Amino acid sequence: MQEPLQTRMMDQLWDLQLSNGYITDEDVIKLSRQFNLSEIEVEGVVSFYHFFHRKPTGKYTIYLNNSIVADIKGFSRIKETLERESGTTFGSVDRTGTFGLFLTPCIGLSDQEPSALINFYPFTNLNAIKIKDIISSLKRGVDPETICDSPADNIRYMPPGNKTVFFKEFANGSAFARATTLGEDGVLEELKKAELAGRGGAYYPTWKKWSAAKSQPSATKYVVCNADEGEPGTFKDRVLINTQANTLIEGMIICGYTIGAENGIVYLRGEYRWLKNKLEAAIDEYKKAGLLGTDCGNIKGFNFDIRVQMGAGSYVCGEETALLESLEGKRGEPRTKWFFPVEKGYLQHPTVINNVETFCAAARIIEIGADAYMSQGIPGSPGVKLLSVSGDCKLPGLYEIEWGMTVAELLELCEAEDPYYIQVSGPSGECISIKEKYRRISMLDLLARKDIRCGGSFMIFSKQRFGKSAAKFFRILYV
Amino acid sequence: MSKLVNITIDGKAIQAEEGKGLMLVARENGIFIPSLCFYEHIEPPLGTCRVCTCKINGKYSPACTEKITEGLTVEVNTEELVDSRKALVEMMFAEGNHICPACEKSGHCDLQHMGYELGISSTRFQHLFKDRAIDYKPSRMVMEHNRCIKCLRCVVDVKTDDGKKVFNYQDRGNETYVGIDYEQEEKLSEEQVINAMKICPTGAIIVRGVSLAAPFGDRKYDMDSVQKDYTKKKHGHRSRPTMMEKKIVATVSLAGCFGCHMSMLDIDTDLLDVVELISFDKSPLTDFKNFTSRCHIGIIEGGVCNSENIETLRKFREHCDILVSLGECSIWGGLPTMRNSIPLSECLEEAYLNSATSEPGANIVPYHEDLPKILDRVYACSEIVRIDYFIPGCPPDANHIWKAVKNILWGEEYSILYSEFKYD
Numbered sequence: 001m002q003e004p005l006q007t008r009m010m011d012q013l014w015d016l017q018l019s020n021g022y023i024t025d026e027d028v029i030k031l032s033r034q035f036n037l038s039e040i041e042v043e044g045v046v047s048f049y050h051f052f053h054r055k056p057t058g059k060y061t062i063y064l065n066n067s068i069v070a071d072i073k074g075f076s077r078i079k080e081t082l083e084r085e086s087g088t089t090f091g092s093v094d095r096t097g098t099f100g101l102f103l104t105p106c107i108g109l110s111d112q113e114p115s116a117l118i119n120f121y122p123f124t125n126l127n128a129i130k131i132k133d134i135i136s137s138l139k140r141g142v143d144p145e146t147i148c149d150s151p152a153d154n155i156r157y158m159p160p161g162n163k164t165v166f167f168k169e170f171a172n173g174s175a176f177a178r179a180t181t182l183g184e185d186g187v188l189e190e191l192k193k194a195e196l197a198g199r200g201g202a203y204y205p206t207w208k209k210w211s212a213a214k215s216q217p218s219a220t221k222y223v224v225c226n227a228d229e230g231e232p233g234t235f236k237d238r239v240l241i242n243t244q245a246n247t248l249i250e251g252m253i254i255c256g257y258t259i260g261a262e263n264g265i266v267y268l269r270g271e272y273r274w275l276k277n278k279l280e281a282a283i284d285e286y287k288k289a290g291l292l293g294t295d296c297g298n299i300k301g302f303n304f305d306i307r308v309q310m311g312a313g314s315y316v317c318g319e320e321t322a323l324l325e326s327l328e329g330k331r332g333e334p335r336t337k338w339f340f341p342v343e344k345g346y347l348q349h350p351t352v353i354n355n356v357e358t359f360c361a362a363a364r365i366i367e368i369g370a371d372a373y374m375s376q377g378i379p380g381s382p383g384v385k386l387l388s389v390s391g392d393c394k395l396p397g398l399y400e401i402e403w404g405m406t407v408a409e410l411l412e413l414c415e416a417e418d419p420y421y422i423q424v425s426g427p428s429g430e431c432i433s434i435k436e437k438y439r440r441i442s443m444l445d446l447l448a449r450k451d452i453r454c455g456g457s458f459m460i461f462s463k464q465r466f467g468k469s470a471a472k473f474f475r476i477l478y479v
Numbered sequence: 480m481s482k483l484v485n486i487t488i489d490g491k492a493i494q495a496e497e498g499k500g501l502m503l504v505a506r507e508n509g510i511f512i513p514s515l516c517f518y519e520h521i522e523p524p525l526g527t528c529r530v531c532t533c534k535i536n537g538k539y540s541p542a543c544t545e546k547i548t549e550g551l552t553v554e555v556n557t558e559e560l561v562d563s564r565k566a567l568v569e570m571m572f573a574e575g576n577h578i579c580p581a582c583e584k585s586g587h588c589d590l591q592h593m594g595y596e597l598g599i600s601s602t603r604f605q606h607l608f609k610d611r612a613i614d615y616k617p618s619r620m621v622m623e624h625n626r627c628i629k630c631l632r633c634v635v636d637v638k639t640d641d642g643k644k645v646f647n648y649q650d651r652g653n654e655t656y657v658g659i660d661y662e663q664e665e666k667l668s669e670e671q672v673i674n675a676m677k678i679c680p681t682g683a684i685i686v687r688g689v690s691l692a693a694p695f696g697d698r699k700y701d702m703d704s705v706q707k708d709y710t711k712k713k714h715g716h717r718s719r720p721t722m723m724e725k726k727i728v729a730t731v732s733l734a735g736c737f738g739c740h741m742s743m744l745d746i747d748t749d750l751l752d753v754v755e756l757i758s759f760d761k762s763p764l765t766d767f768k769n770f771t772s773r774c775h776i777g778i779i780e781g782g783v784c785n786s787e788n789i790e791t792l793r794k795f796r797e798h799c800d801i802l803v804s805l806g807e808c809s810i811w812g813g814l815p816t817m818r819n820s821i822p823l824s825e826c827l828e829e830a831y832l833n834s835a836t837s838e839p840g841a842n843i844v845p846y847h848e849d850l851p852k853i854l855d856r857v858y859a860c861s862e863i864v865r866i867d868y869f870i871p872g873c874p875p876d877a878n879h880i881w882k883a884v885k886n887i888l889w890g891e892e893y894s895i896l897y898s899e900f901k902y903d
Contacts, residue, residue, distance in 0.1 A: 037643060040660035044647035314651075331648060336544050338523030 003347065006035050009045065009329035013052055014310055018119075021061065021100070022053040035329075048331040050104060050313030051270045058093040058100030060138050062086070063117040063271075067106035067232045068423075069390045069459060073113040074127075081128045082116075085135040098139070104313065106232035107271040110390035110459070111154045111397045120273040121148035148274070153239045154397025156389070157413050159376060165364050165384045166240070166400055170247050173291050175367035179254045180299055184214065187258045187366060194370035195382055196362060200226060200318070200355035201425055201455025203443045206362060209352055213259040213342040216350035221261035223252050224327065224346060224353045228269040228311050228318040231426030233457030236386040237356040239398045241268075241275050244360055245282035249306060251359030253291065254366055255352055256304040264306035265346070267323050270313040279308055320353045357386055357456070378404035381442040381451075391460035392417045399458075401441065407452065408437040411460070420463040425455040486551040500524065501545040501553065502531065512555055513564060513596060515571075515589055515680045516630035517543045525631045528680075530567050530593065534560060561597070568593050569602035572811075576608060576625035577681070580807065580814055580873040583690035584682030586698030590628060591681075595897070596704060601810045601861070601869040608856065610820035611656075617664045619672050620686055627657055627683035637675045639666045645675070657683070704897040726775040726888050729799060730762040733788040734815045734857060735781025737763075738874040739806040743778075745877035753881075761798075770798045775888060777802045779866075782812040783858040787851035796864040801887060803868045804860050805880065810869050812857045819856040827853070 009031065016023050023046050032039045046052045051063075064082060066075060079090065082101060088094035090101045109115040112124035121144045123134060137147055158164035179187050188207045197203035213221060225248065229237040240248060252264040268276060283306050286292040294303045309327055316322045317332040324346050326332035345351025354362075361383070365373045374382040381403040387410070390396045394415035401410060411419050422432050432439070432452065445451040483494045488510050495504040503519070505512050516528040524543040531542040534554040542553065554560065571577075571590060579585050614622035633646040634657060645667065649658040667675070676686045695701065732740055740763060746753070760774050761767045777799030783789055796802060807813035818826045831837065831844045860866050870883050876899040 038639075038645065038647070038660040038663045040647045040649075040658050040663070041644045043658065044649050047650045048648075331651075333648070336523045336526040338544060338546075 004328075006037070006329040007327065007347075009035055009042075010310065010312060010326070013046065013049075014312065017052055017057075017312075021057045021059070022055055044331055045329065048314065048333075049270075049311075052312055056093055056097060056100070057102070059098050060118055060144065061100045061102065061120075063102050063104040063107065063120075064090075065105070065107045065109065065113065065115050066103040067110065067113075069106075069110045069233060070113040070115070072391060072461075072465065075114050077128060078114045078116075078126050078131060081131045082135075085132055099135075104271070105315070106230070108229055108235045108238045108269070109151055110233050110235055110388065110457075112151060113390070115151075117271065117274075118144045118148070120270075121145055122151050122274050124149045124151050151238070151242075152397075153243055155239065155243075155400070156395050156397040157399040157401065159384060159400065159402050163376060164400055165368070165373065165376075166244060166247070166360060166386065168364075170244070170250075170363075170367070172246050172250070172286065172289055173297065175247070175250045175363040176253050176257070176291060176297050179257060179366050180297060182366070184258045184260075187254060188214070190366060190370045191362060194365045194373045195380070196358065196365060197443055198355060199357035199361065199385070199456070201231075201429075201453070203453060206354065206358055209342055209354070210255060210258050212340070213261075213350045213352045216342065218350050220263075220349045221259055222346045222349055222351040223255045223259070223261045223264040224323070224341075224351055225252055225264070225266040225356060225359055226318065226320065226323055226353055227266050227272065227356050228314075228323060229272075229356070229456075230269060230315045230318040231428065231455060231457050233390055233423065233426050233459040234388045234455065235390075236388045236398055236456045238272060238275065240356050240360050240386070241272070241279055245279050246286070247360045247363045248356055249282055249286050249292070251354075251361075251363035252306060253286075253296065253304055254362060255354070255359065257299070257302060259350075259352060261352070262303050262305070264304060265327060266306065266308045267311060267317070267327060268308055269311045269317075273310060276308055276310065283308070323353065324351065376402045378440070378442060378444075381444050385441070385443075385454070386456060387441075387454060387458045388456050389414045389458045389460065391422075392419065392462040392465070393460050403442045404440050406438050406440050407432070410441070410458070411437060414460070416460050416462075418462040418464075419460050420465070421461050423459040423461070424452055424457070426457040426459075429455065429457065484547060484549040484551075486547060486549075486553065488553045489555050495547045497547055497549070499547045501535075501542045501547060501551070504547055505542065505553075505555070510555060512542050513593055514543055515568075515593060515628065516632060518632055518636065518678065521632070521635055525635065527629065527631045528567075528571075530564055532560065532564060532567070565597045565599055566603065568597055569599055570604055571628050572599070573602045573604040573606045574609075575628065575681075576606075576611065576816070576820065578814060578817060581817070582626070582682045583685050584626075584679075586695055586701050587693070588682055588700070589680035590626075592700040595700070600871040601804070605862070606811055606816070606859070608816060608819040614659060617659055617661055619667075620659065620664060620675070620684055622657070622659050623683050623685055624656055625683075626681045628681055629655060629657060630680055632678045632680065633657065633675055633684060636678055637667070637671065639663050639671075640668075641666075702898060725756060725758050727760050727772060728757050728762070728776050728778065728884075729760045729770065729774045729795065730764065730778040731780065731791060731795060732763060733779065733781035733791065733809070733860070734784035735806065735808045735813075737780070739780040739809075739872075739880075740764075742872075742874035742877050743880055746881045747877075749878075749881055770794065774799045775801065776884065778805050778884070779803065779809050779860050780805045782808045782815055783854065783860060783863050784815055785851040785853050789854075789863055792860060792863050801867045802860075802864065803870060803884070803887065804866045805870050806875055807871060807873045809860050810871060811859045813873065815857040823853060823855055 016027050028039055028042050032042045083089055086099035088099055088101055090103055093100040107117055109124055114126045115124040188211050191207040196206040227237055256264055291297055292305055296302055296304050311317050314332045317326045319334050320341055321335035322332045327346055341351045341353050377383045384400050384402055387399045387401055389399055419434050424430050424432060440451045441454055442451040443453055481497050484497045486493050486495055488505055493508050502517050512531050514531040516525045526541050526544045529541055532539055533542045535545055536552055579591050611624040637645045643663050645660050645663045646657050648655050672686050676684045759765045760772060761770050777795040804810045827844045831842050870880055879895055879899040
């Protein structure tokens with residue numbers, strides 16, 4: 001189905017923002033004519049997103065991460081250096097219009113802080129000397145793309161004995177081939193058996209969501225991947241897209257095949273713009289192999305295509321209905337919970353929205369079979385989970401843990417330094433004390449009274465960190 | 480028609496259509512669930528104001544976004560729910576600059592009315608007094624951002640004939656406001672413009688020339704509460720108190736207009752009771768300048784705008800057992816707070832130097848050590864000293880004041896009628 005024009009307004013706004021550094025009054029008028037909207041509506045969309053500006057942002061737009069983990073790793077020093085070297089202060093552009101400095105909460109690089117985005121290219125593990133080098137290169141006219149870092153994946157732990165689920169070699173098309181032999185109901189059965197639940201942190205059973213979408217009579221359905229990983233401290237989806245884009249795509253294809261959808265969309269957060277090309281290259285690879293497009297995988301009548309939609313810096317767009325609004329080219333504000341997305345989602349069509357990790361896990365479960373997947377973990381919470389560990393530890397990075405691991409074991413693995421309290425699942429999750437270190441990490445306990453449910457973020461703080469500063473950052477994030 | 484299912488609202492068993500909105504079902508069954516954003520023909524419901532929050536199947540959630548299902552159990556009026564609902568509306572009053580006595584929409588205003596329905600006499604939150612500009616640019620409307628509660632009604636409902644939005648949210652988070660499109664506003668018909676003002680639950684959208692069409696007294700919420708049962712409440716027992724010790728009362732008007740004092744005199748024949756039961760100490764009524772004895776009750780009219788007010792108020796606290804804030808100005812600042820979002824220097828310049836009647840160069844801002852110092856902003860009395868009771872209104876109804884004072888002094892049972900609690 002042809003999507004309405006407004007759904008592509010974000011793309012145009014991105015183009016304008018990147019080419020001019022801001023969105024002019026004329027642009028707003030032009031867009032309102034083009035999409036047949038009132039100016040105030042376009043203005044409302046522009047003013048909603050953090051990365052869209054109505055004033056010039058300089059030739060080099062620098063977004064420095066001011067999250068709590070960055071604060072621990074020397075944010076204030078970096079901030080000072082940046083201001084001194086670039087000759088401007090945060091929130092403004094220098095007189096020559098070269099550098100624009102802005103703060104942004106968490107850019108998904110908590111394992112290599114302090115970090116910043118310059119013209120949306122990542123620069124990690126910053127220090128004063130590095131900043132000086134970068135700024136002087138930029139002053140000489142060097143393109144930031146040529147000097148940016150390629151963030152390390154930092155995969156620190158996988159279940160011993162080569163029992164990793166997510167990071168094995170993956171042959172494109174293998175999971176999909178098995179899915180087609182299982183059939184649509186077979187896929188649902190397999191996911192039900194493996195007890196796969198939404199890995200964004202809500203843990204809604206994936207098979208239920210998929211089968212609800214499958215039972216909708218509508219001819220047009222959508223598969224949406226939520227890659228708007230905005231919860232401070234989490235970066236597992238970044239690593240998955242960087243290393244496992246093909247499993248993600250395959251998970252979406254399997255979902256499309258199961259529910260009868262023809263379109264897939266990956267909503268990628270603005271902070272991960274540097275991953276867009278890589279993801280699109282993987283999609284192209286799938287298209288060339290005939291696994292995307294018309295009659296994909298040689299299944300007659302199964303047409304499925306995936307595109308990438310960029311977000312533009314909005315924490316709330318990780319909420320699924322807000323994400324749908326944003327996909328439709330509107331302000332990313334949560335909808336009233338009057339319908340589930342599987343009933344009326346994107347453009348009011350049945351839509352499955354799942355997290356990156358969920359799609360990857362679904363592809364892997366189909367590939368290796370639910371039985372093999374269930375050989376790890378604990379009863380009621382089988383398999384593995386990816387955690388993004390950051391903060392006061394020697395080995396920040398990605399941990400693929402078996403469900404049921406205790407906090408104490410994880411702290412030992414990452415060589416935590418004098419841990420005192422841990423913020424689990426980000427600021428909107430819970431804060432646990434070191435006294436609770438023998439609690440298991442699992443998805444058993446809905447209200448997290450006994451076990452800990454974790455969406456992905458695992459921030460460790462030592463005794464010297466002041467609880468108040470964390471609270472202050474979290475407050476700034478939400479208002 | 481879909482099938483009927485059984486639900487319970489506040490213990491009352493009701494049969495309702497499955498899938499229908501809870502708000503409508505409650506309304507059809509004569510159960511009042513307060514709301515500021517719910518509007519029958521907007522679907523899906525907006526769910527923005529949260530005033531309709533109920534306990535639904537044991538969970539707190541807004542009633543307007545709930546569909547009827549078999550066995551639905553709803554609690555509307557538990558003590559806790561009523562209080563949190565009150566808190567929500569109090570927050571709206573504290574967040575915006577709602578100066579009802581100076582508002583065109585007074586008497587037609589859902590928010591003001593909700594304040595009365597819920598019996599809000601003061602807010603437990605400090606007023607923010609945010610500086611917000613009023614948008615006078617649209618040709619037929621005025622956008623009063625001070626009064627907007629961001630309910631989204633106008634954004635969703637007001638559209639031009641070719642389907643374009645006239646209002647839309649701008650910015651985000653704490654800074655969100657409702658912007659208006661000047662070009663599209665021009666295209667609205669007269670009827671559509673007036674509809675925009677009507678659906679606004681506050682006085683944020685004002686249409687030039689017609690906003691005061693209905694005189695006070697004839698307005699929607701002027702006489703009756705929408706909760707019909709409310710007025711049926713038993714009238715308090717009004718027996719004349721028998722021989723009692725005379726109570727000593729002190730009164731004062733700080734940054735007020737003496738309107739509340741005038742209102743006190745309106746109790747007609749009850750004045751005879753007053754003479755019998757009460758003697759006045761320091762008060763404009765007696766013209767005693769200083770306290771001559773300890774008082775049982777001190778009644779404060781007006782907020783605090785200068786150093787002399789602070790001094791007087793502190794003396795009242797010192798000499799009175801109970802302090803009562805009388806009227807809006809005393810409770811949260813009232814009309815004088817209109818200056819709170821403007822720097823003091825600008826206010827003084829406007830009043831003494833740049834006013835229409837001042838001669839250029841001939842006037843100065845009065846300054847002398849004997850003159851009280853003007854404060855940076857107008858404060859509520861409760862920000863300076865502890866206040867025990869609040870009697871709202873601008874001015875409060877005479878009977879209301881007398882009943883409240885009697886209740887405080889002698890613990891006499893009392894109930895207030897809607898017409899006494901509703902002042903405009």
